[in-house]
Amino acid sequence: MFCYQCQETAGCTGCTRMGVCGKGPEVAAMQDLLVYVTRGLCAVTTALREQGAAVEAQVDRLVTENLFTTITNANFDQQAIEERIRETLEVKRALLEQVQGAGTLPEAALWDGAGDWPAKAAQVGVLATRDEDIRSLRELITYGLKGLSAYSKHANALLCSDGEVDAFLQRALAATLDDSLTADDLVALTLETGKYGVQGMALLDKANTSAYGNPEITKVNIGVGKNPGILISGHDLRDLEMLLEQTQGTGVDVYTHSEMLPAHYYPAFKKYPNFVGNYGNAWWKQKEEFEAFHGPILMTTNCIVPPRDSYKDRLYTTGAAGFPGCKHIPGGAGEKKDFSALIAHAKKCAPPAELETGAIVGGFAHAQVLSLADQVVEAVKSGAIRKFVVMAGCDGRAKSRDYYTEFAKALPKDAVILTAGCAKYKYNKLDLGDIGGIPRVLDAGQCNDSYSLAVIALKLKEVFGLEDINELPIVYNIAWYEQKAVIVLLALLYLGVKNIHLGPTLPAFLSPNVAKVLVENFGIAGIGSVEDDLALFFGDG
Template identity: 45%
Template sequence: MKDMFCFQCEQTAKGTGCEVKGVCGKTASTAVWQDKLVGACIGLARAVQKTKATEATDSCIKKALFTTVTNVNFDDESIKIMVDCVEKMKAELDPTAENYDMAKLWDDNEDIRSLKTLILLGIKGVASYAHHAEILGYKDPVVDAFFYKALAAIGTDTAEMGELLTLVLETGTVNLACMALLDKANTETYGTPVPTEVTLTIEKGPFIIITGHDLHDLKLLLEQTKDQGINIYTHGEMLPAHAYPELKKYPQLKGNFGTAWQNQQKEFADVPAPILYTTNCIMPVKDSYADRVFTTDVVQYPSMIHIGKDKDFTPVIEKALALGGYAQDKEMTGINGGKKVMTGFGHGTVLGVADKVIDAVKAGDIKHFFLVGGCDGAKTGRNYYTEFVQQTPKDSIILTLACGKYRFNDLDLGTIGGLPRIMDMGQCNDAYSAIQVAIALAGAFECDINELPLSMVLSWYEQKAVCILLTLLSLGIKNILLGPSLPAFISPNVLNVLVENYNIGPISTPEADLAKLLS
């Protein structure tokens, strides 16, 4: 029997699966406990189908699935506690409902395993978005109900390829509804994002780095650091926070620290400030900054201080004051040498100037749109995205989102008709914005989305990218290029289905791909 089996992220060992220790850093023990947690969730789903869901089971399922996303939780003890919580809920609803042994899935027929894994990894991504929305008080009963349906199907021994493929696409449809819910939650809570220039320079004095995705945690931190003489710097996927009016109004929200999540072990070394992790993106913590790491919500790491439900960030604040920050302003740059980046080009902004965009297309000033976005990662080959963007024609617009943008978001590619050629639409969940813009353009030009001069060149790493890909497929969007490698969990037969129906394919070289996309 294998010590573990995990192939849910892009960097999985040998491109087939981690069987001894996760490339992400998780141990075999952690992987086993995460599988037990998913198996318990399937048991809870079985119980709910015989009885009924509650607000407590809805919240529990979302948090549990989110906990098993890559680079979220490395702490076995906290996962064990969650397993016990899920099993207690299951027993209260239906003591006869059995948990599912995930080894059955990993050893199943490769095509069935492939489709079930697509569903499982997809709902892990959906759960993360639903969890963020729920924190702000927003829920969708259709989204919540789907978790039970999908989990029950994963645990069914009689599922056939046809019905599983239908459920794969339904996962994408549900994720679109979930991203719409989170978009509503964020904009109604923090306002509609506006284009904002963000500095990469760190001012002298005490500061805190906040990373992850949770805007609510950032808002609480900003409230608690009022008049404390502490500056706040975003990191990774938290960068788009600078564009929200209700967050921009805090003067201590100063800028962005560093680049994408996978560079943290180098960039956080010896930094005279604490780091607060709010969601996924934590890597195995190095000694050079271990005394300055704090986690909250779903993120946990052994021996690191965890901020609980009370969200009292006093320990983080005290650490920032004790460390004192830099003695002088520290000028930092993006990976291409840029000193500032832009964000805030969500659908509210882009559609607000839709007439200018449409006129520019009709006049021939804009000839093509590229959506180049997704996850960044440490695996070699991701410089492809930098080179691709650098080589795009000057009469094209690059829409981007998620942390993949750090490969090129500090480049100055100029403007077209007053519009910047690179438009950062936000976090990974803001793929919703890109979809809304595509739908609006298709409507304006009275054509199908696939007939637009729009190409999607995506990078993936973890499960949020999986659910976004399923959303694009559920909308019938074709000709997507995916990289830096294709998922190990997609079997040859399932890949053939995707190629035949959607013409999805792997990236090759920037030159060859641009020539193909522009032909």
């Protein structure tokens, strides 16, 4: 196997025997093959679109779900992945018949699934591209598209889609098969991926806020109640809504975990009396925390850590998520999922053990922050707020990520953190206080809500009458882990944001030359020591 798509890749170079995430070589091989057949399908759909033919929404969904399935920690179930390969080959076969001059399509589009799959997978993985710069750019684009697929899929779950995003996604994925493209072509496509990243996140923002209202300032309980509970993790708000509906009057409470925390900020979910609070921390602490929760856990998206036997029978998956031996709740976009098995299971369980007490505050997505715009602008003009520090992104296991806690603690008292994603768990329980009533940690929501941070920055640029987004008193110190962070990064680059610091390590999939392009054109940098970075960000006084 060879996989280097996430920040925790072995030795900062690549997982070759076993994933640090727990992904074994057989699953890795089938994920490689799934990406390969999906690329092939995209070459077919792109050719059809060029011919003027329409592509059905079902095919668009198959593409996004396939890519989502291969995101880090989403799906460890080899059979489920093989089933997707079969389905993709079947859909591709039917569409291929409609392509004029199909013989000129790349091999991935023409492969019909014959032969030994593991042997085929070994020929089509990441290392199949020999040139390290072309490989680096192809993978950078592919990972961005995986993130974009995740966000599109969440919008699809709320019956929203954007045909332009789907058509681009498929065109760009097909382009990663095209040997005639130069490194410069692929750099241009990388930036175009960022453009559609913005569009995809805007789509999801609209889907979420139309369905559930605009996030608002909210205090979220981090303690526990006395009833048995169901813990819901991941990012899918539609799954949460269905779970809340179905648990009404059952005596079972619902708690959010990790990236589901921001659901509490939406007005629509506040009406459910059994929506008790948030339990635990970021994804990587789940082994201890799921054990202590005592009740069933629903993983709606990625961020599964291979479970301990002690709670494996309580772990359920749905959507793109999967783990062998764990029950999977079926249901596609627009379908009602049946969570009765979890509810019956919860009734037999003890209430969650208390991990902590108190509350955390969040809900600072664009509408909420813009409603406070006068106060914020005044604080900046008076000097009460010197700088905003965007610390969005992911959390992870690496000890080196303690940097972010120390950095948050050491920030000057006139700095405000803007955050989104699970990176927040590194500092959202520190009491960092407020500046004239504005909390020093403003949590916009999930990683996709980084879109809100961009909207806020663009609004401030307008209010201050600036030419360039980089003239704002905003600095970027972002933590990344998996591929959704890649699309957020590409989106920020597309919006013209410069000098983003990315840590705790730079992606292994950036070849030295590709890293050089990002450094020279966008000022991308890694992180240093807390002291040095504070001096860098605030040294101008």
